[in-house]
Amino acid sequence: MTGTMTWLNAHWGLVLSLSWQHWYLALIPVLIGLVVSIPLGWLATRSKVLRNTFFYLFGFLYSIPSLALFIVIPVILGTGILDPLNLIIPLTIYTIALMVRSVVDALEAVPWHVRAAATAMGFRPLHRFFAVDLPMSVPVLIAGLRVAAVSSISLVSVGALIGLSGLGDLFTEGEQHQFIGEIVIGVVGSLVLALVTDLVLVLIGRVTTPWTRVRT
Amino acid sequence: MIEFEAVTKQYPDGTIAVNELDLAIDAGRITVFVGPSGCGKTTSLRMINRMIDVTSGHIRIDGTDIMTSDPPVLRRGIGYVIQQAGLFPHRTVLDNVATVPVLTGMSRRAARTRAAELLETVGLPAGMAKRYPAQLSGGQQQRVGVARALAADPPVLLMDEPFSAVDPIVREGLQEELLRLQADLAKTIVFVTHDIDEAIKLGDKVAVLRTGGILAQYDEPAALLGRPVDDFVASFVGRDRGYRALGFLPAERLRLGELPLVELGGTVANARAALVDGWAVAVDEARRPLGWLSETRLATVDGSASLTDDLLVRGGSLYTHDAKAGITAGSLRSALDSALSSPAALGIAVNADGGVLGSVDASDVLAALAAARSQGEVPT
Numbered sequence: 001m002t003g004t005m006t007w008l009n010a011h012w013g014l015v016l017s018l019s020w021q022h023w024y025l026a027l028i029p030v031l032i033g034l035v036v037s038i039p040l041g042w043l044a045t046r047s048k049v050l051r052n053t054f055f056y057l058f059g060f061l062y063s064i065p066s067l068a069l070f071i072v073i074p075v076i077l078g079t080g081i082l083d084p085l086n087l088i089i090p091l092t093i094y095t096i097a098l099m100v101r102s103v104v105d106a107l108e109a110v111p112w113h114v115r116a117a118a119t120a121m122g123f124r125p126l127h128r129f130f131a132v133d134l135p136m137s138v139p140v141l142i143a144g145l146r147v148a149a150v151s152s153i154s155l156v157s158v159g160a161l162i163g164l165s166g167l168g169d170l171f172t173e174g175e176q177h178q179f180i181g182e183i184v185i186g187v188v189g190s191l192v193l194a195l196v197t198d199l200v201l202v203l204i205g206r207v208t209t210p211w212t213r214v215r216t
Numbered sequence: 217m218i219e220f221e222a223v224t225k226q227y228p229d230g231t232i233a234v235n236e237l238d239l240a241i242d243a244g245r246i247t248v249f250v251g252p253s254g255c256g257k258t259t260s261l262r263m264i265n266r267m268i269d270v271t272s273g274h275i276r277i278d279g280t281d282i283m284t285s286d287p288p289v290l291r292r293g294i295g296y297v298i299q300q301a302g303l304f305p306h307r308t309v310l311d312n313v314a315t316v317p318v319l320t321g322m323s324r325r326a327a328r329t330r331a332a333e334l335l336e337t338v339g340l341p342a343g344m345a346k347r348y349p350a351q352l353s354g355g356q357q358q359r360v361g362v363a364r365a366l367a368a369d370p371p372v373l374l375m376d377e378p379f380s381a382v383d384p385i386v387r388e389g390l391q392e393e394l395l396r397l398q399a400d401l402a403k404t405i406v407f408v409t410h411d412i413d414e415a416i417k418l419g420d421k422v423a424v425l426r427t428g429g430i431l432a433q434y435d436e437p438a439a440l441l442g443r444p445v446d447d448f449v450a451s452f453v454g455r456d457r458g459y460r461a462l463g464f465l466p467a468e469r470l471r472l473g474e475l476p477l478v479e480l481g482g483t484v485a486n487a488r489a490a491l492v493d494g495w496a497v498a499v500d501e502a503r504r505p506l507g508w509l510s511e512t513r514l515a516t517v518d519g520s521a522s523l524t525d526d527l528l529v530r531g532g533s534l535y536t537h538d539a540k541a542g543i544t545a546g547s548l549r550s551a552l553d554s555a556l557s558s559p560a561a562l563g564i565a566v567n568a569d570g571g572v573l574g575s576v577d578a579s580d581v582l583a584a585l586a587a588a589r590s591q592g593e594v595p596t
Contacts, residue, residue: 117302120267120374121316121364122292135306211306211348 004181015170019189022166025159026152027197029088033095034145040096041103042129051104058097066090066155070162087159094155095148102144106137139212142205146198153194157186167193217243218264218372218404223273225259225429233259234429236273241421243278243371244402248419250409252452256429257408261374264406265294277372292320295365295373295403300381301357303349309335309360310345316368327367334363339393355386359393366401375407379414391417412453416441416460424449438464462549462585467537469584470551472565472574478509478523485519495560498528503571505534508559532558537565537573548588552581 008015044051069090079085110133118132160168170186173179206213218241225234234256241247249257262268263275266287275282282290295316303312313331318324335345338359349357358378365373379387391414398405409415415422416437424432424440426448433445441457441464444450454460476496478487487509490496494511507528514527535546535554546554546565554563555578562575 111300111302113298113300113302114304116267117296117298117361118304120265120291120294120296120298122288122290122319124288132304132306136304138306209306211350214348214351 003179004184007179007181008185015167015185015189018166018169019193020166022153022156022168022190023193023197025084025087025164025166026091026156026193027149029091030095030145030149030152032088033092033099033148034141036092037096037099037103038134041100041107044100044104045107054100058093058100061093062097066094066158067161069093070159070164082163084164086162087156087164091152091155095152098148098151099141099144102140103137106140106144107133109140110136135208138209139205142201142209146201149197149201150194153190153197157190217241217278218406219274219276220260221274221276223260223263223275224271225256225263225268226271232429234263237429237431239423239431239434241404241406243404245420246398246405246407246418248407248409248415248422249425250412250415250419250422250452251425251432252427253410254427255425257410257425258376259429260425261376261406261408264372264374265291265296267291292316292368293370293372295368295370297358297361297365297373297375297378299377300354301349301361301378303357303360303364305349307348308345309340309347309349309352312349312360313364313367315364320368331363331367334367335360337366337397338363353386354382355390358382358390362394362397366403371404373403373405375405377408377410380409380411387414394418413460416453416463424452459552460549462552462581463547465548465585465588467535467546467548467551467565467576469588470537470548470565470576470580472537472576473562473580475562475564475572475575477503477572480506480523480525482523483519484514484517484521484523484527487523488514488519495562497564497572498523499572502569504569505564505566505572508532510559529559532560532564534564534566534570535576536568538567548581548584551576552578555581 040054044054070086073079073089074081074083074086077085077089114132114136115128118128123131156165157168157171159165160172167186167189170182170189174182174186220237220239220241223234223237224232226232237256237260249260251257259268263270264277264282266282270283303309304315307315310328310331313334314324314327317327317330322330332342332345335342340356340359340363344352344356349360352360361378365375379390382390395418407415407418419437421434422437422440423434426432432452433440433449435443438461440449441453441461444453444457450457474492476490476492477499478490478496479501480498487496488511491509491511491514496509498506498509500506506525507530509523509527510529513529517527533550533554535550537546551563551565554565555561555576558564562577565573565576567573
């Protein structure tokens, strides 16, 4: 235990910079995934065929082990061996796989009479989507994002095996040095990152949806 | 004025929702589309603001074919009230009402000022403005729905079964409110309902549609009840249409009888002395009726006891004999109902402030009906 604290005191800067790296490697894919999922989810609500295609395709992609994707992506895309894209692209795919379903559920939960009233008042389709459908979807989207963000943070650690990671580096290094303390710090660090991210998402949800918490 | 000329709506699967509909909807009046489900009444309504496009035929508003305008722009000029109100749950009541003015380019600030005025117009307290729809009752939500439809002051208002999801008492209040608003605003209102009573109550004219989107009869409510064109209309307007037709004859023509009135707080002995034919009406200081006093009920207590609330016999509807601003006078129908529902077999007539004017019995109503009939006031 004392060994762990001593190591941490000596490598505080390293742990912080790895945490930061870990965080953005995990969250950039979540952001891109969200932005891509919204139009895909919208398309899926418009056509049954498209919706089933998406659900099977993303279900399949989600079932591929992350390590396999990390290794295959550079081969397919021809990216360099330490290119962050090797990590960002697979994690984006996972996020989309999770979020498309959330977007579809959220959009389908908008009551028909609200949608009809919006159209009847003279909203154009795109305007209605951003002014009515999307804001009403925020609670469900935030729930989906919380799962996607936490799972992305845990998956970034696996990236250590292809030389790209944040706190995951501490796992591989700890194993090489036969030093359990470093691994513990990596685990605790990832947990803290996940918790903080989750909390931030919950707060964003609360601030943007005051209407869900009114007394009825 | 809104004109339907040979309007047909056929869906891709071949179903005909509306069939060759010709109709002229009067400006400034309430026109009701009524009929069983599948009669195309909602489809006909939604074709007016192009929520649904016609398959063939023409719809013109003040002479302009609606197909020549861009649908969103057309819709901003037509108010729309939908079942269950369709309010935006994520916007405050005030912002819900301000929606269309903002869409048409009014500043948010000006739109909110306008919205606040409208909330007052539809009878909602200003304190509701900052609430979210989920915090309102069904009836209040529907009032907000009406305010929202009126916000841009459109000449035409489409109402798609707006009161069907609220309970009967609230519905009646909303109907009265709509008539009161219409008396001030004189909008061209097209109202869809499956409830013939609602159609008769609200409509200046009623279009009865039959399954398959065919117009069965288009007439004033009294004529619809008095002269249904065929068995379908006759059965749709209902078996007790003779009774409902009484609703078109004002009750002002009735001569009222004397009613003994007693204020609470005196002794039971005094109340007994006031009874006429075994009955009297207990009233408050403003002569508003509280309930009936009966000989049998008063016989159960000692004469020296004081006359209290719990000795009253409840029941019996009231009818308003004369009108004042904002309150419509009762009809022979409400007078008859008052007489029939009264424990004393006497209806209580009240003035617009709710004070007792006198009594009416069922035979008085029938005599008034006979008199109206002989003067040709009852459609036959």
